[in-house]
Amino acid sequence: MPSVRTDPIRGHRTIVAEERVRRPGGFVVPEEALDPSPCPFCPGNEGKTPPEVLAFRPPGGRANDARWSVRVISNQHPALRTETQLARHAVGHYDELSPVGAHEVIIESPAHVRSLDELGKEPFAAVAHAWQERIVDLQKDFRLLYAAIFRNTGRAAGAQLTHAHSQLIALPFVPREIELEIAAFRAHEALHERCLLCDLLRQEQSGAERVVYENDAFTVFAPYASKVPFELWIVPRRCDARFERISAGERSQLGDAMFTALKKLGRALGNAPLRFDIRTSPLGERAVKSYHWRAELAPVLVPSGSFEAGTGACINPVSPESAAELLRDTLVAG
Amino acid sequence: MPSVRTDPIRGHRTIVAEERVRRPGGFVVPEEALDPSPCPFCPGNEGKTPPEVLAFRPPGGRANDARWSVRVISNQHPALRTETQLARHAVGHYDELSPVGAHEVIIESPAHVRSLDELGKEPFAAVAHAWQERIVDLQKDFRLLYAAIFRNTGRAAGAQLTHAHSQLIALPFVPREIELEIAAFRAHEALHERCLLCDLLRQEQSGAERVVYENDAFTVFAPYASKVPFELWIVPRRCDARFERISAGERSQLGDAMFTALKKLGRALGNAPLRFDIRTSPLGERAVKSYHWRAELAPVLVPSGSFEAGTGACINPVSPESAAELLRDTLVAG
Numbered sequence: 001m002p003s004v005r006t007d008p009i010r011g012h013r014t015i016v017a018e019e020r021v022r023r024p025g026g027f028v029v030p031e032e033a034l035d036p037s038p039c040p041f042c043p044g045n046e047g048k049t050p051p052e053v054l055a056f057r058p059p060g061g062r063a064n065d066a067r068w069s070v071r072v073i074s075n076q077h078p079a080l081r082t083e084t085q086l087a088r089h090a091v092g093h094y095d096e097l098s099p100v101g102a103h104e105v106i107i108e109s110p111a112h113v114r115s116l117d118e119l120g121k122e123p124f125a126a127v128a129h130a131w132q133e134r135i136v137d138l139q140k141d142f143r144l145l146y147a148a149i150f151r152n153t154g155r156a157a158g159a160q161l162t163h164a165h166s167q168l169i170a171l172p173f174v175p176r177e178i179e180l181e182i183a184a185f186r187a188h189e190a191l192h193e194r195c196l197l198c199d200l201l202r203q204e205q206s207g208a209e210r211v212v213y214e215n216d217a218f219t220v221f222a223p224y225a226s227k228v229p230f231e232l233w234i235v236p237r238r239c240d241a242r243f244e245r246i247s248a249g250e251r252s253q254l255g256d257a258m259f260t261a262l263k264k265l266g267r268a269l270g271n272a273p274l275r276f277d278i279r280t281s282p283l284g285e286r287a288v289k290s291y292h293w294r295a296e297l298a299p300v301l302v303p304s305g306s307f308e309a310g311t312g313a314c315i316n317p318v319s320p321e322s323a324a325e326l327l328r329d330t331l332v333a334g
Numbered sequence: 335m336p337s338v339r340t341d342p343i344r345g346h347r348t349i350v351a352e353e354r355v356r357r358p359g360g361f362v363v364p365e366e367a368l369d370p371s372p373c374p375f376c377p378g379n380e381g382k383t384p385p386e387v388l389a390f391r392p393p394g395g396r397a398n399d400a401r402w403s404v405r406v407i408s409n410q411h412p413a414l415r416t417e418t419q420l421a422r423h424a425v426g427h428y429d430e431l432s433p434v435g436a437h438e439v440i441i442e443s444p445a446h447v448r449s450l451d452e453l454g455k456e457p458f459a460a461v462a463h464a465w466q467e468r469i470v471d472l473q474k475d476f477r478l479l480y481a482a483i484f485r486n487t488g489r490a491a492g493a494q495l496t497h498a499h500s501q502l503i504a505l506p507f508v509p510r511e512i513e514l515e516i517a518a519f520r521a522h523e524a525l526h527e528r529c530l531l532c533d534l535l536r537q538e539q540s541g542a543e544r545v546v547y548e549n550d551a552f553t554v555f556a557p558y559a560s561k562v563p564f565e566l567w568i569v570p571r572r573c574d575a576r577f578e579r580i581s582a583g584e585r586s587q588l589g590d591a592m593f594t595a596l597k598k599l600g601r602a603l604g605n606a607p608l609r610f611d612i613r614t615s616p617l618g619e620r621a622v623k624s625y626h627w628r629a630e631l632a633p634v635l636v637p638s639g640s641f642e643a644g645t646g647a648c649i650n651p652v653s654p655e656s657a658a659e660l661l662r663d664t665l666v667a668g
Contacts, residue, residue: 002413004431004506012510015433017413079336079351079649092537093530094558097338099349148647150640158639167641172338175645176346196427203426224428277644296644304638305492306484307501310611310630311509313482315413 007225008188008196009181014225014314018322027229027301029270032154034114034162041163043068043110050074053104054133056126069123070130071107072168078103079169086143086172100143102170106130109164114271115153116164117262124255127166128246131278134168135244139283144170146178146282149243154273156300166276174282181279185290195239197292200224210320212327213260217253220261222320222327228302229318230269230327232261234295241281241291254295261297263332273300341559342530343518344511348559348648352656361563361635363604366488368448368496375497377402377444384408387438388467390460403457404464405441406502412437413503420477420506434477436504440464443498448605449487450498451596458589461500462580465612468502469578473617478504480512480616483577488607490634500610508616515613519624529573531626534558544654546661547594551587554595556654556661561632561642563652564603564661566595568629575615575625588629595631597666607634 002017040048043066052064054072061067080101087098108116108127116123135147151166152158174182188196204211204221212232213220220234234257236250246254265272280293308314336351374382377400386398388406395401414435421432442450442461450457469481485500486492508516522530538545538555546566547554554568568591570584580588599606614627642648 002433004414004433006429006431008427008429013431013507015413017411017433019411077351077353079349080338091558092541093342093533094537095340095342097340097347099336099338099351146645148641148645150644152637152639156637158637158641169641171645171647173347173647175647177644177646180646199427203428207426224425275640275643277640279644298640298643303486303490303492305486306609306611306632307482307492307503309609309632310484310511310613311480311482311505312511312514313505313507313509 005225009184011180012312014227014316016316016319018319019317029272032271039161039163041107041165042112050076054130070126072130072134073105075103075105097172100172102138104168106166112163114162115262117259121255121259124258125251128251128254132244132246138170142284143172144283145286146171146174150277152275157273157275174286182288182291189290195292198239201235210324212324215253215256217250218257220257222324226316226320227314228298229316230299230323232297234261239292241289243278243280243293260332264327264330265299267330268326269299339559343515345514346646348561348650350650350653352653353651363606366605373495373497375441375499376446384410388464404460406464406468407439409437409439431506434506436472438502440500446497448496449596451593455589455593458592459585462585462588466578466580472504476618477506478617479620480505480508484611486609491607491609508620516622516625523624529626532573535569544658546658549587549590551584552591554591556658560650560654561648563635563650564633564657566631568595573626575623577612577614577627594666598661598664599633601664602660603633
């Protein structure tokens with residue numbers, strides 16, 4: 001039954017209109033071969049990238065040598081730089097801010113693979129650790145108000161290099177989508193004295209029709225107003241506004257949840273282009289309590305068009321209930 | 335000089351970071367051939383589409399015959415239907431609305447062309463007339479609160495058929511992006527007693543560095559915080575919240591502005607996939623005065639990734655000033 005659903009956190013509406021002509025798993029995913037030749041992100045090519053800002057190495061390793069498990073470098077063409085002076089100007093009716101910030105690349109593995117799930121669960125926990133350490137370091141700069149962590153897999157999702165990597169952009173402003181989400185959390189808390197996402201999580205767990213996977217610390221589910229087919233949220237059950245307060249045990253549970261979600265999506269959809277990002281509290285003086293961090297995974301199966309761009313509303317041809325059912329039934333070796 | 339710019343109407347921020355490695359016009363646009371065979375939108379195939387809801391025909395023509403200049407049909411797989419009863423339910427913490435609405439396809443020309451600008455200026459005015467008539471008709475249904483008019487050209491922009499067409503989706507809600515824009519117009523008016531877009535238009539006209547084209551009724555410019563390279567706004571200089579109050583003279587000026595903008599984009603960028611939409615006042619009981627309608631054109635030259643989706647912020651590698659300069663210098667025969 002088609003319906004129009006409101007997303008309580010993001011505020012958009014999704015028209016869920018299942019196409020009877022197409023089965024939930026019946027998307028044509030373009031084959032995108034991994035370029036097999038060693039790339040600048042491969043070990044031994046450290047000199048071809050900007051110098052590292054963080055790397056995990058066995059004891060005795062030296063900066064920029066080839067023995068690392070995760071390596072974080074500055075983006076070769078950074079959109080923002082910490083060296084810039086923070087300045088705000090009016091340009092007539094417009095507002096301009098100087099491009100203060102940081103733009104880093106997290107090389108997720110020395111292995112030249114397209115996605116970390118080819119290597120097992122452990123590498124994910126190490127990557128989450130690198131994200132955490134970079135946020136902890138960058139937030140010492142009081143000008144940086146938000147750290148966006150994200151990953152584009154596949155060309156249609158915006159990736160330029162195929163070797164598994166994520167990115168961190170530290171911004172001198174709180175982005176609009178996060179401001180809007182925080183306003184929703186605050187409105188809910190003002191009325192109910194409870195966390196909005198904790199409430200949604202409890203409802204998802206009791207109904208279970210959109211839950212795909214659970215472990216000791218995280219619940220993976222298809223959100224009620226999914227913007228796109230097979231969108232998944234990975235939500236920590238311990239309520240915390242800030243991703244960077246994740247514990248070592250939670251990092252390993254997050255690794256397990258990310259591995260399982262990616263493996264299930266891969267089995268069900270093939271090598272679909274994929275977007276991933278973490279939504280977390282702003283930093284420094286803009287940090288908030290009324291928030292609950294999460295990770296979002298969104299396969300790119302249908303191009304987003306003018307309707308979505310112009311209205312913020314979405315048309316989703318696969319209900320989150322169908323998507324969750326298919327993914328629950330897609331078994332993954334542990 | 336890179337900068338972070340705030341969009342006064344849409345509220346997002348754009349990091350303008352021009353890539354020195356790439357000239358403004360140096361995008362690789364995938365060649366996408368028009369499928370030359372007659373399609374369901376071609377004259378003579380009227381029986382293969384749902385029946386028309388509007389068509390412009392010479393006197394004496396009959397419904398669904400093959401002599402038409404613009405033809406509006408229901409979408410074969412509509413996301414929303416007027417036959418549905420309007421009902422609102424709570425689903426625990428979630429909100430569900432029944433899928434009341436309309437989903438129509440405007441076949442913009444009997445000629446099997448990819449884009450109307452291949453045929454001259456006049457067809458655009460006729461298409462704008464069809465949009466207007468459909469809104470005037472649909473708003474008689476008090477349940478419909480917004481009419482989204484949009485066009486996807488090229489597969490990367492979401493088009494499925496190549497024969498020139500636009501779409502109209504009438505919604506039982508005011509979409510989030512329009513709500514947010516109206517809030518910005520209202521805040522500006524409360525403080526200044528002036529229209530926000532009139533103020534921006536005056537600034538654009540006096541500076542002129544982002545203006546691409548002007549005729550008697552419309553100004554075409556690259557917005558200050560363009561989300562993507564070569565984004566253009568087509569703005570009527572007569573302030574009106576509602577597109578559907580456009581006059582016959584304005585329709586023909588809009589046709590001239592759309593033709594010129596599309597021709598210039600085509601000359602500068604080749605057959606780039608393109609998004610187009612109209613932003614206008616909500617309908618019926620949700621209609622507002624504090625708004626100023628406009629059309630937006632956005633080429634799809636770089637894939638939008640997780641950063642944009644997750645934050646609402648954009649990284650634009652071509653400044654609107656460079657884009658406008660290139661497009662101003664791109665001459666178009668009248």
